[in-house]
Amino acid sequence: MIAPPHDPALALKLLCDPTRLRILGLVERAELSVGELARALEMAQSRVSNHLRVLREADVLAERHAGRTTWLSLAPLDAAPGGAALLARLWAALRADLPALPEHRADVERLERVLAERAARSGEFFDRVAGEWDKIGVDFATGQARQRAAAALLARESVVADLGCGTGWYARALAPLCSRVVLVDRSQAMLDEALRKLEPLPPGVRVEARRGELDALPIVDGELDGAVAGLVLHHLAELDSAVREIHRALKPGGRVAIVELAPHGEEWMREALGDRALGLDPRDVLRALERAGFQHVTLESLEDRYRPHVPGDDPEARAALPLYLVRACKPARA
Ligand SMILES: C[S@@+](CC[C@H](N)C(=O)[O-])C[C@H]1O[C@@H](n2cnc3c(N)ncnc32)[C@H](O)[C@@H]1O
Structure with a gap:
Protein backbone atom coordinates (compact mmCIF):
# COMPACT_ATOMS: atom_id res chain seq x y z
CA MET A 1 0.00 0.00 0.00
CA GLY A 137 -19.89 -1.39 42.57
CA VAL A 138 -22.03 -2.11 45.62
CA ASP A 139 -24.94 -4.40 45.40
CA PHE A 140 -25.34 -6.76 48.30
CA ALA A 141 -28.51 -8.83 48.42
CA THR A 142 -29.24 -8.23 52.10
CA GLY A 143 -26.35 -6.24 53.54
CA GLN A 144 -25.85 -9.09 56.03
CA ALA A 145 -22.21 -9.62 55.11
CA ARG A 146 -21.21 -6.19 56.30
CA GLN A 147 -23.48 -6.18 59.32
CA ARG A 148 -22.10 -9.48 60.51
CA ALA A 149 -18.50 -8.46 59.96
CA ALA A 150 -19.08 -5.25 61.92
CA ALA A 151 -20.98 -7.07 64.66
CA ALA A 152 -18.24 -9.70 64.94
CA LEU A 153 -15.98 -7.03 66.46
CA LEU A 154 -18.33 -6.27 69.32
CA ALA A 155 -19.65 -8.23 72.27
CA ARG A 156 -22.94 -9.34 70.84
CA GLU A 157 -24.54 -10.88 73.89
CA SER A 158 -26.20 -7.66 74.90
CA VAL A 159 -29.84 -6.86 75.46
CA VAL A 160 -30.88 -3.33 74.59
CA ALA A 161 -34.11 -1.37 74.57
CA ASP A 162 -35.41 1.33 72.26
CA LEU A 163 -37.67 3.30 74.61
CA GLY A 164 -40.44 5.31 72.96
CA CYS A 165 -39.28 3.53 69.82
CA GLY A 166 -41.74 5.07 67.38
CA THR A 167 -40.93 3.51 64.02
CA GLY A 168 -37.76 1.97 65.44
CA TRP A 169 -34.86 3.98 64.03
CA TYR A 170 -32.58 3.17 66.94
CA ALA A 171 -33.67 -0.45 67.00
CA ARG A 172 -32.63 -0.81 63.37
CA ALA A 173 -29.19 0.56 64.16
CA LEU A 174 -28.88 -1.69 67.22
CA ALA A 175 -30.26 -4.98 65.88
CA PRO A 176 -27.12 -6.07 64.02
CA LEU A 177 -25.01 -5.40 67.10
CA CYS A 178 -26.80 -7.28 69.87
CA SER A 179 -28.62 -10.47 70.72
CA ARG A 180 -31.97 -9.02 71.79
CA VAL A 181 -33.75 -5.75 71.17
CA VAL A 182 -36.75 -4.74 73.25
CA LEU A 183 -39.05 -2.20 71.66
CA VAL A 184 -41.16 -0.15 74.07
CA ASP A 185 -43.84 2.30 73.06
CA ARG A 186 -47.28 3.27 74.34
CA SER A 187 -48.61 3.07 70.76
CA GLN A 188 -49.32 -0.40 69.39
CA ALA A 189 -49.41 1.03 65.87
CA MET A 190 -45.88 2.39 66.31
CA LEU A 191 -44.68 -0.96 67.66
CA ASP A 192 -46.20 -2.73 64.64
CA GLU A 193 -44.55 -0.27 62.28
CA ALA A 194 -41.18 -0.67 64.00
CA LEU A 195 -41.42 -4.47 63.78
CA ARG A 196 -42.29 -4.26 60.11
CA LYS A 197 -39.35 -2.00 59.38
CA LEU A 198 -36.95 -4.26 61.24
CA GLU A 199 -37.55 -7.07 58.73
CA PRO A 200 -35.52 -8.92 57.62
CA LEU A 201 -33.86 -9.32 60.99
CA PRO A 202 -30.13 -9.99 61.10
CA PRO A 203 -29.53 -13.64 62.00
CA GLY A 204 -29.33 -14.50 65.68
CA VAL A 205 -31.20 -11.42 66.92
CA ARG A 206 -34.45 -11.55 68.82
CA VAL A 207 -36.80 -8.59 68.82
CA GLU A 208 -39.60 -8.17 71.33
CA ALA A 209 -42.26 -5.49 71.11
CA ARG A 210 -43.73 -4.48 74.47
CA ARG A 211 -46.47 -1.96 74.77
CA GLY A 212 -46.02 0.20 77.84
CA GLU A 213 -45.23 3.50 79.49
CA LEU A 214 -41.83 4.96 80.20
CA ASP A 215 -42.73 5.52 83.84
CA ALA A 216 -43.80 1.86 84.25
CA LEU A 217 -41.45 0.04 81.87
CA PRO A 218 -42.53 -3.47 80.84
CA ILE A 219 -39.00 -4.68 81.60
CA VAL A 220 -37.80 -6.73 84.58
CA ASP A 221 -35.15 -5.39 86.93
CA GLY A 222 -31.66 -5.49 85.45
CA GLU A 223 -32.77 -6.98 82.13
CA LEU A 224 -30.95 -4.46 79.92
CA ASP A 225 -27.33 -3.79 79.06
CA GLY A 226 -28.31 -0.56 77.38
CA ALA A 227 -31.26 1.68 76.65
CA VAL A 228 -31.82 4.49 74.23
CA ALA A 229 -34.56 7.09 74.56
CA GLY A 230 -34.83 9.22 71.44
CA LEU A 231 -37.09 12.28 71.42
CA VAL A 232 -39.45 10.74 73.92
CA LEU A 233 -38.67 12.43 77.24
CA HIS A 234 -40.26 15.70 76.12
CA HIS A 235 -43.54 13.80 75.81
CA LEU A 236 -43.59 13.03 79.53
CA ALA A 237 -45.39 14.93 82.30
CA GLU A 238 -42.27 14.65 84.48
CA LEU A 239 -38.82 13.16 84.08
CA ASP A 240 -37.96 11.55 87.40
CA SER A 241 -40.19 8.51 87.33
CA ALA A 242 -39.13 7.55 83.79
CA VAL A 243 -35.45 8.01 84.57
CA ARG A 244 -35.79 5.91 87.74
CA GLU A 245 -37.47 3.22 85.65
CA ILE A 246 -34.60 3.21 83.17
CA HIS A 247 -32.15 2.87 86.07
CA ARG A 248 -34.14 -0.09 87.46
CA ALA A 249 -34.31 -1.84 84.06
CA LEU A 250 -30.54 -1.62 83.48
CA LYS A 251 -27.97 -4.11 84.75
CA PRO A 252 -25.25 -2.71 87.00
CA GLY A 253 -22.81 -1.08 84.59
CA GLY A 254 -25.58 -0.66 81.97
CA ARG A 255 -25.76 2.51 79.91
CA VAL A 256 -28.41 4.90 78.75
CA ALA A 257 -28.29 7.30 75.80
CA ILE A 258 -30.84 10.07 75.51
CA VAL A 259 -31.36 12.19 72.43
CA GLU A 260 -33.41 15.31 73.05
CA LEU A 261 -34.39 18.62 71.56
CA ALA A 262 -32.98 21.77 73.06
CA PRO A 263 -35.73 24.18 74.22
CA HIS A 264 -37.34 25.88 71.22
CA GLY A 265 -40.32 28.06 70.37
CA GLU A 266 -42.12 26.01 67.70
CA GLU A 267 -45.59 26.06 69.28
CA TRP A 268 -47.14 24.25 66.30
CA MET A 269 -45.23 21.08 67.30
CA ARG A 270 -47.57 20.56 70.25
CA GLU A 271 -50.50 19.91 67.97
CA ALA A 272 -48.79 18.66 64.82
CA LEU A 273 -46.33 16.27 66.54
CA GLY A 274 -48.02 15.65 69.87
CA ASP A 275 -45.18 17.24 71.83
CA ARG A 276 -45.87 18.06 75.46
CA ALA A 277 -42.80 20.25 76.06
CA LEU A 278 -41.04 22.38 73.44
CA GLY A 279 -37.69 20.71 73.98
CA LEU A 280 -36.04 20.05 77.33
CA ASP A 281 -33.40 21.97 79.20
CA PRO A 282 -30.44 19.55 79.21
CA ARG A 283 -29.63 20.53 82.79
CA ASP A 284 -33.00 19.11 83.88
CA VAL A 285 -32.17 15.82 82.18
CA LEU A 286 -28.70 15.67 83.78
CA ARG A 287 -30.11 16.38 87.24
CA ALA A 288 -32.85 13.77 86.88
CA LEU A 289 -30.25 11.15 85.91
CA GLU A 290 -28.04 12.01 88.86
CA ARG A 291 -31.01 11.94 91.25
CA ALA A 292 -31.85 8.45 89.96
CA GLY A 293 -28.32 7.25 90.80
CA PHE A 294 -26.62 7.36 87.39
CA GLN A 295 -22.89 8.06 87.12
CA HIS A 296 -20.65 9.52 84.45
CA VAL A 297 -23.44 11.73 83.19
CA THR A 298 -22.24 13.64 80.13
CA LEU A 299 -23.82 16.10 77.73
CA GLU A 300 -22.85 16.63 74.07
CA SER A 301 -24.43 18.87 71.51
CA LEU A 302 -24.96 17.15 68.17
CA GLU A 303 -24.13 18.42 64.72
CA ASP A 304 -27.44 16.96 63.61
CA ARG A 305 -30.74 18.88 63.42
CA TYR A 306 -34.30 17.64 63.88
CA ARG A 307 -36.15 18.70 60.74
CA PRO A 308 -39.87 18.04 61.05
CA HIS A 309 -42.17 19.16 58.29
CA VAL A 310 -43.87 22.48 59.14
CA PRO A 311 -47.60 22.29 58.40
CA GLY A 312 -48.80 24.74 55.77
CA ASP A 313 -48.88 25.32 52.07
CA ASP A 314 -45.19 24.78 51.44
CA PRO A 315 -44.47 21.02 51.29
CA GLU A 316 -40.74 21.79 51.56
CA ALA A 317 -40.98 23.85 54.75
CA ARG A 318 -38.97 22.28 57.54
CA ALA A 319 -37.78 23.33 60.97
CA ALA A 320 -34.13 22.78 61.94
CA LEU A 321 -33.95 22.23 65.69
CA PRO A 322 -30.76 21.63 67.71
CA LEU A 323 -30.32 18.25 69.35
CA TYR A 324 -28.20 17.02 72.21
CA LEU A 325 -27.08 13.66 73.54
CA VAL A 326 -26.89 12.74 77.20
CA ARG A 327 -25.06 9.61 78.26
CA ALA A 328 -25.00 7.99 81.67
CA CYS A 329 -24.04 4.78 83.38
CA LYS A 330 -25.66 2.77 86.15
CA PRO A 331 -22.90 2.11 88.66
CA ALA A 332 -21.38 -1.36 88.55
CA ARG A 333 -21.88 -3.26 91.78
CA ALA A 334 -19.02 -2.74 94.21
C1 LIG B 1 -41.30 11.57 68.63
S1 LIG B 1 -41.56 9.86 68.64
C2 LIG B 1 -39.87 9.34 68.67
C3 LIG B 1 -39.69 7.99 68.06
C4 LIG B 1 -38.27 7.49 67.98
N1 LIG B 1 -37.65 7.30 69.26
C5 LIG B 1 -37.42 8.38 67.10
O1 LIG B 1 -36.54 9.06 67.62
O2 LIG B 1 -37.63 8.37 65.88
C6 LIG B 1 -42.09 9.58 70.29
C7 LIG B 1 -42.59 8.17 70.54
O3 LIG B 1 -42.69 7.99 71.94
C8 LIG B 1 -43.91 7.36 72.25
N2 LIG B 1 -44.28 7.81 73.60
C9 LIG B 1 -44.65 9.03 73.98
N3 LIG B 1 -44.86 9.08 75.30
C10 LIG B 1 -44.63 7.84 75.77
C11 LIG B 1 -44.65 7.25 77.06
N4 LIG B 1 -44.98 7.95 78.13
N5 LIG B 1 -44.35 5.95 77.16
C12 LIG B 1 -44.03 5.21 76.08
N6 LIG B 1 -43.98 5.72 74.84
C13 LIG B 1 -44.25 7.02 74.68
C14 LIG B 1 -44.87 7.77 71.16
O4 LIG B 1 -45.90 6.83 71.01
C15 LIG B 1 -43.96 7.87 69.96
O5 LIG B 1 -43.92 6.66 69.27
Whole structure:
Protein backbone atom coordinates (compact mmCIF):
# COMPACT_ATOMS: atom_id res chain seq x y z
CA MET A 1 0.00 0.00 0.00
CA ILE A 2 1.31 3.44 -1.00
CA ALA A 3 1.04 5.77 1.92
CA PRO A 4 -1.10 7.77 2.27
CA PRO A 5 -3.21 7.00 -0.84
CA HIS A 6 -4.36 9.93 -2.96
CA ASP A 7 -6.18 7.53 -5.21
CA PRO A 8 -9.77 7.15 -3.94
CA ALA A 9 -9.87 3.51 -5.02
CA LEU A 10 -6.76 2.76 -2.96
CA ALA A 11 -8.10 4.71 -0.02
CA LEU A 12 -11.32 2.73 -0.20
CA LYS A 13 -9.34 -0.50 -0.47
CA LEU A 14 -7.41 0.42 2.67
CA LEU A 15 -10.60 0.85 4.63
CA CYS A 16 -12.42 -1.99 2.95
CA ASP A 17 -11.57 -4.50 5.67
CA PRO A 18 -13.66 -5.15 8.77
CA THR A 19 -10.64 -5.75 11.02
CA ARG A 20 -9.08 -2.43 10.02
CA LEU A 21 -12.35 -0.64 10.67
CA ARG A 22 -12.59 -2.31 14.07
CA ILE A 23 -9.01 -1.27 14.85
CA LEU A 24 -9.71 2.34 13.93
CA GLY A 25 -12.92 2.27 15.95
CA LEU A 26 -10.96 1.17 19.03
CA VAL A 27 -7.89 3.40 18.78
CA GLU A 28 -10.20 6.33 18.21
CA ARG A 29 -11.65 5.72 21.67
CA ALA A 30 -8.36 5.33 23.52
CA GLU A 31 -4.63 5.13 23.00
CA LEU A 32 -3.84 1.42 23.21
CA SER A 33 -0.80 -0.79 23.33
CA VAL A 34 -0.61 -3.48 20.66
CA GLY A 35 -1.32 -6.12 23.31
CA GLU A 36 -4.36 -4.24 24.59
CA LEU A 37 -5.67 -3.80 21.08
CA ALA A 38 -5.26 -7.52 20.37
CA ARG A 39 -7.17 -8.34 23.58
CA ALA A 40 -9.95 -5.90 22.75
CA LEU A 41 -10.25 -7.49 19.30
CA GLU A 42 -9.83 -10.97 20.77
CA MET A 43 -7.25 -11.77 18.08
CA ALA A 44 -3.68 -13.05 18.04
CA GLN A 45 -1.13 -10.22 18.00
CA SER A 46 0.43 -11.65 14.82
CA ARG A 47 -2.87 -11.23 12.98
CA VAL A 48 -3.37 -7.71 14.29
CA SER A 49 0.20 -6.72 13.37
CA ASN A 50 -0.35 -7.18 9.63
CA HIS A 51 -3.25 -4.76 9.68
CA LEU A 52 -1.34 -2.35 11.88
CA ARG A 53 1.51 -2.28 9.38
CA VAL A 54 -0.88 -1.33 6.56
CA LEU A 55 -2.57 1.38 8.60
CA ARG A 56 0.77 2.71 9.84
CA GLU A 57 2.18 2.94 6.33
CA ALA A 58 -0.90 4.90 5.27
CA ASP A 59 -0.30 7.30 8.20
CA VAL A 60 -3.73 6.50 9.61
CA LEU A 61 -2.24 5.28 12.85
CA ALA A 62 0.04 7.33 15.08
CA GLU A 63 2.64 5.57 17.18
CA ARG A 64 4.20 6.58 20.47
CA HIS A 65 7.02 4.59 22.04
CA ALA A 66 7.39 4.43 25.80
CA GLY A 67 9.96 1.95 27.11
CA ARG A 68 9.21 -1.33 25.41
CA THR A 69 5.60 -0.47 24.71
CA THR A 70 4.27 0.96 21.46
CA TRP A 71 1.12 2.98 21.91
CA LEU A 72 -1.30 3.37 19.03
CA SER A 73 -3.83 6.07 18.40
CA LEU A 74 -5.74 7.48 15.47
CA ALA A 75 -3.53 9.96 13.58
CA PRO A 76 -4.91 13.50 13.48
CA LEU A 77 -6.20 12.93 9.97
CA ASP A 78 -8.04 16.25 9.70
CA ALA A 79 -4.81 18.18 10.01
CA ALA A 80 -2.99 16.02 7.44
CA PRO A 81 -2.52 17.06 3.85
CA GLY A 82 -3.26 15.12 0.64
CA GLY A 83 -4.10 11.45 0.88
CA ALA A 84 -4.52 11.47 4.66
CA ALA A 85 -7.24 14.11 4.31
CA LEU A 86 -9.04 11.82 1.86
CA LEU A 87 -8.86 9.01 4.41
CA ALA A 88 -10.10 11.40 7.07
CA ARG A 89 -13.18 12.19 4.99
CA LEU A 90 -13.86 8.52 4.35
CA TRP A 91 -13.38 7.64 7.98
CA ALA A 92 -15.67 10.47 9.07
CA ALA A 93 -18.36 9.03 6.80
CA LEU A 94 -17.87 5.45 8.00
CA ARG A 95 -17.34 5.75 11.75
CA ALA A 96 -20.97 6.53 12.56
CA ASP A 97 -21.91 3.17 11.04
CA LEU A 98 -19.41 1.10 13.01
CA PRO A 99 -22.20 -0.27 15.24
CA ALA A 100 -23.40 -2.12 12.13
CA LEU A 101 -20.26 -4.26 12.25
CA PRO A 102 -21.25 -7.52 13.95
CA GLU A 103 -18.22 -7.43 16.26
CA HIS A 104 -18.46 -3.78 17.24
CA ARG A 105 -20.42 -4.13 20.45
CA ALA A 106 -18.24 -6.93 21.78
CA ASP A 107 -15.14 -4.92 20.80
CA VAL A 108 -16.31 -1.95 22.84
CA GLU A 109 -17.19 -4.10 25.85
CA ARG A 110 -13.81 -5.82 25.75
CA LEU A 111 -12.13 -2.43 25.38
CA GLU A 112 -13.89 -1.20 28.53
CA ARG A 113 -12.58 -4.24 30.39
CA VAL A 114 -9.07 -3.77 29.05
CA LEU A 115 -9.10 -0.12 30.13
CA ALA A 116 -10.54 -0.99 33.53
CA GLU A 117 -7.81 -3.60 34.05
CA ARG A 118 -5.15 -1.11 33.04
CA ALA A 119 -6.54 1.49 35.42
CA ALA A 120 -6.85 -1.04 38.24
CA ARG A 121 -3.21 -2.01 37.78
CA SER A 122 -2.09 1.57 37.99
CA GLY A 123 -4.24 2.23 41.06
CA GLU A 124 -6.02 5.12 39.46
CA PHE A 125 -9.19 3.15 38.87
CA PHE A 126 -10.59 3.57 42.36
CA ASP A 127 -9.54 7.20 42.46
CA ARG A 128 -11.61 7.73 39.36
CA VAL A 129 -14.72 5.88 40.50
CA ALA A 130 -14.76 6.76 44.22
CA GLY A 131 -17.61 9.24 43.85
CA GLU A 132 -19.69 6.75 41.85
CA TRP A 133 -18.72 3.57 43.65
CA ASP A 134 -21.87 3.18 45.73
CA LYS A 135 -23.92 3.28 42.52
CA ILE A 136 -21.79 0.99 40.36
CA GLY A 137 -19.89 -1.39 42.57
CA VAL A 138 -22.03 -2.11 45.62
CA ASP A 139 -24.94 -4.40 45.40
CA PHE A 140 -25.34 -6.76 48.30
CA ALA A 141 -28.51 -8.83 48.42
CA THR A 142 -29.24 -8.23 52.10
CA GLY A 143 -26.35 -6.24 53.54
CA GLN A 144 -25.85 -9.09 56.03
CA ALA A 145 -22.21 -9.62 55.11
CA ARG A 146 -21.21 -6.19 56.30
CA GLN A 147 -23.48 -6.18 59.32
CA ARG A 148 -22.10 -9.48 60.51
CA ALA A 149 -18.50 -8.46 59.96
CA ALA A 150 -19.08 -5.25 61.92
CA ALA A 151 -20.98 -7.07 64.66
CA ALA A 152 -18.24 -9.70 64.94
CA LEU A 153 -15.98 -7.03 66.46
CA LEU A 154 -18.33 -6.27 69.32
CA ALA A 155 -19.65 -8.23 72.27
CA ARG A 156 -22.94 -9.34 70.84
CA GLU A 157 -24.54 -10.88 73.89
CA SER A 158 -26.20 -7.66 74.90
CA VAL A 159 -29.84 -6.86 75.46
CA VAL A 160 -30.88 -3.33 74.59
CA ALA A 161 -34.11 -1.37 74.57
CA ASP A 162 -35.41 1.33 72.26
CA LEU A 163 -37.67 3.30 74.61
CA GLY A 164 -40.44 5.31 72.96
CA CYS A 165 -39.28 3.53 69.82
CA GLY A 166 -41.74 5.07 67.38
CA THR A 167 -40.93 3.51 64.02
CA GLY A 168 -37.76 1.97 65.44
CA TRP A 169 -34.86 3.98 64.03
CA TYR A 170 -32.58 3.17 66.94
CA ALA A 171 -33.67 -0.45 67.00
CA ARG A 172 -32.63 -0.81 63.37
CA ALA A 173 -29.19 0.56 64.16
CA LEU A 174 -28.88 -1.69 67.22
CA ALA A 175 -30.26 -4.98 65.88
CA PRO A 176 -27.12 -6.07 64.02
CA LEU A 177 -25.01 -5.40 67.10
CA CYS A 178 -26.80 -7.28 69.87
CA SER A 179 -28.62 -10.47 70.72
CA ARG A 180 -31.97 -9.02 71.79
CA VAL A 181 -33.75 -5.75 71.17
CA VAL A 182 -36.75 -4.74 73.25
CA LEU A 183 -39.05 -2.20 71.66
CA VAL A 184 -41.16 -0.15 74.07
CA ASP A 185 -43.84 2.30 73.06
CA ARG A 186 -47.28 3.27 74.34
CA SER A 187 -48.61 3.07 70.76
CA GLN A 188 -49.32 -0.40 69.39
CA ALA A 189 -49.41 1.03 65.87
CA MET A 190 -45.88 2.39 66.31
CA LEU A 191 -44.68 -0.96 67.66
CA ASP A 192 -46.20 -2.73 64.64
CA GLU A 193 -44.55 -0.27 62.28
CA ALA A 194 -41.18 -0.67 64.00
CA LEU A 195 -41.42 -4.47 63.78
CA ARG A 196 -42.29 -4.26 60.11
CA LYS A 197 -39.35 -2.00 59.38
CA LEU A 198 -36.95 -4.26 61.24
CA GLU A 199 -37.55 -7.07 58.73
CA PRO A 200 -35.52 -8.92 57.62
CA LEU A 201 -33.86 -9.32 60.99
CA PRO A 202 -30.13 -9.99 61.10
CA PRO A 203 -29.53 -13.64 62.00
CA GLY A 204 -29.33 -14.50 65.68
CA VAL A 205 -31.20 -11.42 66.92
CA ARG A 206 -34.45 -11.55 68.82
CA VAL A 207 -36.80 -8.59 68.82
CA GLU A 208 -39.60 -8.17 71.33
CA ALA A 209 -42.26 -5.49 71.11
CA ARG A 210 -43.73 -4.48 74.47
CA ARG A 211 -46.47 -1.96 74.77
CA GLY A 212 -46.02 0.20 77.84
CA GLU A 213 -45.23 3.50 79.49
CA LEU A 214 -41.83 4.96 80.20
CA ASP A 215 -42.73 5.52 83.84
CA ALA A 216 -43.80 1.86 84.25
CA LEU A 217 -41.45 0.04 81.87
CA PRO A 218 -42.53 -3.47 80.84
CA ILE A 219 -39.00 -4.68 81.60
CA VAL A 220 -37.80 -6.73 84.58
CA ASP A 221 -35.15 -5.39 86.93
CA GLY A 222 -31.66 -5.49 85.45
CA GLU A 223 -32.77 -6.98 82.13
CA LEU A 224 -30.95 -4.46 79.92
CA ASP A 225 -27.33 -3.79 79.06
CA GLY A 226 -28.31 -0.56 77.38
CA ALA A 227 -31.26 1.68 76.65
CA VAL A 228 -31.82 4.49 74.23
CA ALA A 229 -34.56 7.09 74.56
CA GLY A 230 -34.83 9.22 71.44
CA LEU A 231 -37.09 12.28 71.42
CA VAL A 232 -39.45 10.74 73.92
CA LEU A 233 -38.67 12.43 77.24
CA HIS A 234 -40.26 15.70 76.12
CA HIS A 235 -43.54 13.80 75.81
CA LEU A 236 -43.59 13.03 79.53
CA ALA A 237 -45.39 14.93 82.30
CA GLU A 238 -42.27 14.65 84.48
CA LEU A 239 -38.82 13.16 84.08
CA ASP A 240 -37.96 11.55 87.40
CA SER A 241 -40.19 8.51 87.33
CA ALA A 242 -39.13 7.55 83.79
CA VAL A 243 -35.45 8.01 84.57
CA ARG A 244 -35.79 5.91 87.74
CA GLU A 245 -37.47 3.22 85.65
CA ILE A 246 -34.60 3.21 83.17
CA HIS A 247 -32.15 2.87 86.07
CA ARG A 248 -34.14 -0.09 87.46
CA ALA A 249 -34.31 -1.84 84.06
CA LEU A 250 -30.54 -1.62 83.48
CA LYS A 251 -27.97 -4.11 84.75
CA PRO A 252 -25.25 -2.71 87.00
CA GLY A 253 -22.81 -1.08 84.59
CA GLY A 254 -25.58 -0.66 81.97
CA ARG A 255 -25.76 2.51 79.91
CA VAL A 256 -28.41 4.90 78.75
CA ALA A 257 -28.29 7.30 75.80
CA ILE A 258 -30.84 10.07 75.51
CA VAL A 259 -31.36 12.19 72.43
CA GLU A 260 -33.41 15.31 73.05
CA LEU A 261 -34.39 18.62 71.56
CA ALA A 262 -32.98 21.77 73.06
CA PRO A 263 -35.73 24.18 74.22
CA HIS A 264 -37.34 25.88 71.22
CA GLY A 265 -40.32 28.06 70.37
CA GLU A 266 -42.12 26.01 67.70
CA GLU A 267 -45.59 26.06 69.28
CA TRP A 268 -47.14 24.25 66.30
CA MET A 269 -45.23 21.08 67.30
CA ARG A 270 -47.57 20.56 70.25
CA GLU A 271 -50.50 19.91 67.97
CA ALA A 272 -48.79 18.66 64.82
CA LEU A 273 -46.33 16.27 66.54
CA GLY A 274 -48.02 15.65 69.87
CA ASP A 275 -45.18 17.24 71.83
CA ARG A 276 -45.87 18.06 75.46
CA ALA A 277 -42.80 20.25 76.06
CA LEU A 278 -41.04 22.38 73.44
CA GLY A 279 -37.69 20.71 73.98
CA LEU A 280 -36.04 20.05 77.33
CA ASP A 281 -33.40 21.97 79.20
CA PRO A 282 -30.44 19.55 79.21
CA ARG A 283 -29.63 20.53 82.79
CA ASP A 284 -33.00 19.11 83.88
CA VAL A 285 -32.17 15.82 82.18
CA LEU A 286 -28.70 15.67 83.78
CA ARG A 287 -30.11 16.38 87.24
CA ALA A 288 -32.85 13.77 86.88
CA LEU A 289 -30.25 11.15 85.91
CA GLU A 290 -28.04 12.01 88.86
CA ARG A 291 -31.01 11.94 91.25
CA ALA A 292 -31.85 8.45 89.96
CA GLY A 293 -28.32 7.25 90.80
CA PHE A 294 -26.62 7.36 87.39
CA GLN A 295 -22.89 8.06 87.12
CA HIS A 296 -20.65 9.52 84.45
CA VAL A 297 -23.44 11.73 83.19
CA THR A 298 -22.24 13.64 80.13
CA LEU A 299 -23.82 16.10 77.73
CA GLU A 300 -22.85 16.63 74.07
CA SER A 301 -24.43 18.87 71.51
CA LEU A 302 -24.96 17.15 68.17
CA GLU A 303 -24.13 18.42 64.72
CA ASP A 304 -27.44 16.96 63.61
CA ARG A 305 -30.74 18.88 63.42
CA TYR A 306 -34.30 17.64 63.88
CA ARG A 307 -36.15 18.70 60.74
CA PRO A 308 -39.87 18.04 61.05
CA HIS A 309 -42.17 19.16 58.29
CA VAL A 310 -43.87 22.48 59.14
CA PRO A 311 -47.60 22.29 58.40
CA GLY A 312 -48.80 24.74 55.77
CA ASP A 313 -48.88 25.32 52.07
CA ASP A 314 -45.19 24.78 51.44
CA PRO A 315 -44.47 21.02 51.29
CA GLU A 316 -40.74 21.79 51.56
CA ALA A 317 -40.98 23.85 54.75
CA ARG A 318 -38.97 22.28 57.54
CA ALA A 319 -37.78 23.33 60.97
CA ALA A 320 -34.13 22.78 61.94
CA LEU A 321 -33.95 22.23 65.69
CA PRO A 322 -30.76 21.63 67.71
CA LEU A 323 -30.32 18.25 69.35
CA TYR A 324 -28.20 17.02 72.21
CA LEU A 325 -27.08 13.66 73.54
CA VAL A 326 -26.89 12.74 77.20
CA ARG A 327 -25.06 9.61 78.26
CA ALA A 328 -25.00 7.99 81.67
CA CYS A 329 -24.04 4.78 83.38
CA LYS A 330 -25.66 2.77 86.15
CA PRO A 331 -22.90 2.11 88.66
CA ALA A 332 -21.38 -1.36 88.55
CA ARG A 333 -21.88 -3.26 91.78
CA ALA A 334 -19.02 -2.74 94.21
C1 LIG B 1 -41.30 11.57 68.63
S1 LIG B 1 -41.56 9.86 68.64
C2 LIG B 1 -39.87 9.34 68.67
C3 LIG B 1 -39.69 7.99 68.06
C4 LIG B 1 -38.27 7.49 67.98
N1 LIG B 1 -37.65 7.30 69.26
C5 LIG B 1 -37.42 8.38 67.10
O1 LIG B 1 -36.54 9.06 67.62
O2 LIG B 1 -37.63 8.37 65.88
C6 LIG B 1 -42.09 9.58 70.29
C7 LIG B 1 -42.59 8.17 70.54
O3 LIG B 1 -42.69 7.99 71.94
C8 LIG B 1 -43.91 7.36 72.25
N2 LIG B 1 -44.28 7.81 73.60
C9 LIG B 1 -44.65 9.03 73.98
N3 LIG B 1 -44.86 9.08 75.30
C10 LIG B 1 -44.63 7.84 75.77
C11 LIG B 1 -44.65 7.25 77.06
N4 LIG B 1 -44.98 7.95 78.13
N5 LIG B 1 -44.35 5.95 77.16
C12 LIG B 1 -44.03 5.21 76.08
N6 LIG B 1 -43.98 5.72 74.84
C13 LIG B 1 -44.25 7.02 74.68
C14 LIG B 1 -44.87 7.77 71.16
O4 LIG B 1 -45.90 6.83 71.01
C15 LIG B 1 -43.96 7.87 69.96
O5 LIG B 1 -43.92 6.66 69.27
